[in-house]
Amino acid sequence: MKPPRIDKGISLSIFIDLDGTLWEDFGPGHILDYHAQKEALNKLVEISLHFKKTPKLFILTNQTAAARKIYFYPLFWFKVTLFLSSLKLKKIIAGFYVCYHHPNAEFTLLRKNCSCRKPLPGGIYKIITKYNLESSSKWVIGDRITDILAGELAGIERKFLIFRKESLDMNQAPKDFGDFKNYSCTFLPINCWDEILEYIDD
Numbered sequence: 001m002k003p004p005r006i007d008k009g010i011s012l013s014i015f016i017d018l019d020g021t022l023w024e025d026f027g028p029g030h031i032l033d034y035h036a037q038k039e040a041l042n043k044l045v046e047i048s049l050h051f052k053k054t055p056k057l058f059i060l061t062n063q064t065a066a067a068r069k070i071y072f073y074p075l076f077w078f079k080v081t082l083f084l085s086s087l088k089l090k091k092i093i094a095g096f097y098v099c100y101h102h103p104n105a106e107f108t109l110l111r112k113n114c115s116c117r118k119p120l121p122g123g124i125y126k127i128i129t130k131y132n133l134e135s136s137s138k139w140v141i142g143d144r145i146t147d148i149l150a151g152e153l154a155g156i157e158r159k160f161l162i163f164r165k166e167s168l169d170m171n172q173a174p175k176d177f178g179d180f181k182n183y184s185c186t187f188l189p190i191n192c193w194d195e196i197l198e199y200i201d202d
């Protein structure tokens, strides 16, 4: 079933995950890989170009490499911020929010049940407030059930789940989030960005 088309007058904001969505998920810290960064840039441009009215793209991501002591936190934070700020400076994205926390972090300063960590919707709320997106149409694109759950909890209209085998791993979702089948989302086979773009009113 085709979703309702986006009204031409309404601006669209899209919350996009990174690992597993804009590049293949090779585990924590891959955000610093040059090829991953280049792939992300290309995909973001590709998404924007398919819209008549350029949507606002926001990166929303959990990054646990410092929590897992793979990288030293200040250095990791700096490099991640540099990468995402450069996308913003080039006007490829409108903004970003990164949660560096993990409930079982080895690096104790980052050990926290953070409300901004997906599947919780805190990061989405922060972006909505900061950029005044209340009246804008909103989509979420991610590769895990946690991305969809965060969108669901924040009341996001359309949610796209890029299909990989780990996409449906309910173990990632806290038990009290209920049955995955209750959440409405559109499944996209991996790398089928054209299918997302079909939903766009031209």
Ligand SMILES: [Mg+2]
Binding pocket: 017, 018, 019, 020, 021, 025, 142, 143, 144
């Ligand atoms: Mg992901």
Ligand SMILES: [Zn+2]
Binding pocket: 098, 099, 100, 101, 114, 115, 116, 117
């Ligand atoms: Zn956090």
